[in-house]
Amino acid sequence: MCKIFDCSRMDDITFVSPNANEFREMVKRAGIDLNPSVLTSPRHVCDFVCSNPQLMYNLDMLIVTLAAQGTAIISRDENGSLRSSSLPPxxxxxxxxxxxxxxxxxxxxxxxxxxxxxxxxxxxxxxxxxxxxxxxxxxxxxxxxxxxxxxx
Structure with a gap:
């Protein structure tokens, strides 16, 4: 059994919902530096992902849960462009x-x-x-x- 980010089937994954720790690992595996302050708000996460679109790879939707800080949602529109929103707790x-x-x-x-x-x-x-x-x-x-x- 492979870990999600080590899996050869990554191309088949279109929806991922990591928590803050899992997102940190996802970013690390992508070879991108992550300032810990990014994880202090959903808006920061949205801005970070939109500034590093390679994180979306083959994803149609990325939902990052940040516990008491809320949730960041990044998705692709019908044209493939990234859009983001956030939810409060x-x-x-x-x-x-x-x-x-x-x-x-x-x-x-x-x-x-x-x-x-x-x-x-x-x-x-x-x-x-x-x-x-x-x-x-x-x-x-x-x-x-x-x-x-x-x-x-």
Missing amino acids: PLTSDKVLSVSGAGDSLNSGILAALAYRLPLEKCLQVGQRCAALTLQTVEAVSPQISSELLRI
Whole structure:
């Protein structure tokens, strides 16, 4: 079994959602220097990736989760140009019971919405809602997550 960034199948990967540590490794493997301050905000990550487009390689979408700082989203438009946006944290820290599973819930919500061919903005809303629900439970995935969330 190969690690994702060591894999000979990298050309087949079009969607990646690393956390801050995984993103740091991705950048390192690309041979690019990363100032730690980049990881202090989603906007900084977006600007960094757009300034280093080789990081997108064959990707259509890169979503970098930065825990309490929020999420950076970089994607390609229909012409192949990069566009970026960011999301705030799904909840304020005083409402968080556990962070376990929140990133997976975010990704699952986004991927489910993409599979239903919802617009990207709606996909991000679904992912945020899934992450927020999981952050409010001690379960690895909130039992409140259902297909009803696709109706956002």
